[in-house]
Structures are given as C-alpha cells and as structure tokens.
Amino acid sequence: MKNKPELAQKLADKTAVIGIIGLGYVGLPLAIAFAKSGYKVLGFDTQSKKANLVNKGQSYIDDISSKELVAVSPKRLQATADMERLNEPDVICICVPTPLSKSREPDLSHVIHASKDIAKCLQKGQLVILESTTYPGTTKEVVLPALEKSGLKAGRDFYLAYSPERVDPGNKKYGIKNTPKVVGGIEKASTELAVLLYSQVADTVIPVSSMAVAEMTKIFENTFRHVNIALVNEIAQLCEKMGISVWEVIDTASTKPFGYMPFYPGPGVGGHCIPLDPSYLASKAKEYDFSTRFIELAGEINTRMPHYVTSRIMEALDSRGKALKGAKVLVLGVAYKKDVADTRESPALKLTQLLDAKGAIIKYNDPYIPSITLGKNVLKSVELNEENMSRADCTVIGTAHTSYNINKIVKASKLVFDCRGVTRGISGNNIVRLGE
Ligand code: SAJ
Secondary structure, eight states, X not given: OTTHHHXXXXXXXXXXXXXXXXXXXXXXXXXXXXXXXXXXXXXXXXXXXXXXXXXXXXXXXXXXXXXXXXXXXXXXXXXXXOGGGGGSOSEEEEOOOOOBOTTSOBOOHHHHHHHHXXXXXXXXXXXXXXXXXXXXXXXXXXXXXXXXXXXXXBTTTBEEEEOOOOXXXXXXXXXXXXXXXXXXXXXXXXXXXXXHHHTTTOSOEEEOSOHHHHHHHHHHHHHHHHHHHHHHHHHHHHHHHHTOOHHHHHHHHTTOSSSOOOOOOOSOOOSSSTXXXXXXXXXXXXXXXXXXXXXXXXXXXXXXXXXXXXXXXXXXXXXXXXXXXXXXXXXXXXXXXXXXXXXXXXXXXXXXXXXXXXXXXXXXXXXXXXXXXXXXXXXXOOOOOHHHHHHOSEEEESXXXXXXXXXXXXXXXXXXXXXXXXTTTOOOXXXXXXXX
C-alpha cells in the first residue's frame, strides 16, 4: 500500500480526520475520546436529531455528560446526517447496532447500509474499521464486498480492520482509555494503522492475526457471560429445591482465589449484547454444520427465568393466602441492569409484564425509567415511599439500582421477593429470595 506513510503521519500528528458512523452508547464516547486526544472528528448518524444534539452539546447517552460533549463540540467534534460527507474523514469507524431480526436471526442491515454509504464516497487511502459485535467473517464477507463495489480494492486502495467495542454501560471503572482494544486488519498495513489510531485513546492495543480472530474474541467474551449467567440461573433453581442459598454458595465459591469467577442469578438476561450476540455465533456455526448447544441451552435457561420468577412470586403470595390475581405488586427496578436507563430486552420488564398478564395490579418504581407500557396501559414510575410499599402485597426487587435503600424497603414491605440477592444479611420472615 503506497500511501500508508501519509495516513500514518496524519494519525501521528493528529491532522487526520476521524469519522464515526453511529452516535450511540459506543460511537459517541469514541468520538469524544478521539476529539479529546486532538483529532477533528466528524460524527455520522442517520437520525439528524442526534446529530443536532451533538452539535448543540446536549448529550443523550447516560455515560456521557453534556459538559464532556461541550468540551469538544463543535470545535473538534461535529455531527451530520449527510452520509455524502463520508469522503472527508481519513478513518471511518462503524459503530452501528447489530440486533436480531423478529425470527431471532442476525440483522446486519445497519452494517450493510453504513458500508454502502461509505462505498459511495470511498477514497483511496481511507481506513475503514467495523466495531459492532458480530459473527466471525462479517467484515470480510459483508463489509469488504460492499466497499469494493466502489471499484477500490481492500488492502490495495483502502485499509480495512475490525476492532470490537468493549463498552460496559454504566461501568464507572472501565472506559475506552483503560480497556485494552483488540485490532485485526485485513493485512499488515491495515492492522498497523488501526493500532496507531487506537493507541491515541487506549492505554493498551492488542493486534491479532486476522479480522476473524478479533470478531471471534468479542463474541466469545459475550457468549462466556451468557453461558455462565445461565449456569448460575440453573444452579439457583436447584438450590431452591435443595433448600440451599445460592447466594451463600456463590459468596463462598468466590473465596477461591483462582479458577472461579462469580456470576449471579437474576430474573433473566437483558441489554443489547448478551442476550443477542451469542445467537450471531450460533447462526454462523450452522454454516459449518456445527451446533453450538451450550449457546442454545443457555438461551433457553435465561429466557425462561422471568417465567420461573413469576411462579416463585405466585407461590410466595399463595403461601400467605394471597392469589397473584388481584394482588397489589410493586416492582422496583425495570431497567435491564442496575444504574442504567435502558429497558432493552430487560428481564425485569418482562417479569412485570408476566405478573400483569396473570392479573396482578402493578405499580413500579425506577429512578431511571419514567414510564413503561404494560399491554395497552402506560404506567408511570411511582414514588418509592412508605405508602406505596406498605400497600403492596408484594414488593419485587427486579433490578437493584444502587440508590435503593434495601433495609427501608424490607421494613416497609409486607413481602419482598428479591431477584438480585441484595437482601442477603438482612433477616426477616417477609423476605423470599430467588435461589433459596
Ligand atoms: N446479569 C446477570 N448476572 C450476572 C451478570 C449479568 O443476571 O452475573 C444480567 C444483567 O442483569 C443484565 C444482563 O445480564 O440484564 C447483561 O449484563 P452485562 O453487564 O453482562 O451486559 P451489558 O450488556 O450491560 O454490558 C456488556 C459488557 N458487560 C461486562 O463486561 C460486565 C460486556 O459484556 C460487553 O462489553 C458489552 O456489554 C457489549 O457491548 O458487548
């Protein structure tokens, strides 16, 4: 590749312009990180509303404050919905969603649209990097052909790499700077340039031998979580039958200083990654006549958890002479995990919907989620006060936001069903826990 030195030089002296397609929970923090490190950044999003908010310095991402945005926008970071400007950046990072379709198959439509938009403006010497979580082979089999429709050739006329995002929403400890960044290029120059780029924002950059290794690394990380959460959800159900506390077992296993990593049971698995990404791998494996039984089984176990918890709540009420139908149930926390304002695939929300469908009279509180839809009704988050807790026949801790005062909740509630193990250490015959 003849013009590698030119792009390498522009990356080193920060005169390169960085393009980010997809200004969501992955793209916007990355755009800000590159802008903070001294690059001019051009953000692209098909939703002009997001582009306008970025240009006005108004953040719509939980983990990004408007203050952080204003510090770089509009001087260093600008955003646009005009995809025809994709000829301007020297580097383009694709950070678009990779959801599942209605039939739970990989939906690469966002990746394909982004690749086609780039192909229309692709310039010689540009570096294109896919960051979205996907199955091994996507960059080579889907992105590359779409880009080469431009008539330019990957590895000869333009650079191509895959570098998975490793954003953990709500994680205050790990961010772009201190999370190692994995990079795999289609050939040596692409890998080296991507390493040079990410070295400006991440303390550690890890080059690997191919784009497929980088793709498999990321999807394996998420599948690892998916399978281990399912394992602990299964163990929780067995512990309940055996009259053993799964929480005490996990806390005790955690004393082992090596060879063990704690995962915790819950009402199921939510978010836009863990419940979905492993299906990308399972689907690709079928092309190799290979069935990923662990992934399928884990999916079944995790998907069943909201139903299992519903039956446990029904039993807990029943043993107190109360039918679930007509019972007043107060659900605390409907976000997919604690301290995030996101209900995508949320198991706590699914649990609430199941309780509602069984005839429970639902109220909920979630400081991050102002309203939810239950069937045809829209419910607003109620105040977490004595009145609402004492009036409920059962208070369900669905997602244990840090702001919840568990002692107060237990004291004020007739019955607490704890899906998250946060009442451990608190005694009371009004507490029933998942996994006990
Ligand atoms: N959960 C459990 N038990 C556990 C851990 C999680 O029930 O022991 C549940 C959570 O409540 C939540 C779901 O699983 O509903 C997913 O939680 P998560 O924190 O594993 O996943 P995300 O999607 O919020 O963030 C993840 C990253 N999380 C961590 O590494 C801790 C990581 O898996 C990915 O980097 C990231 O998504 C991504 O974008 O892929």
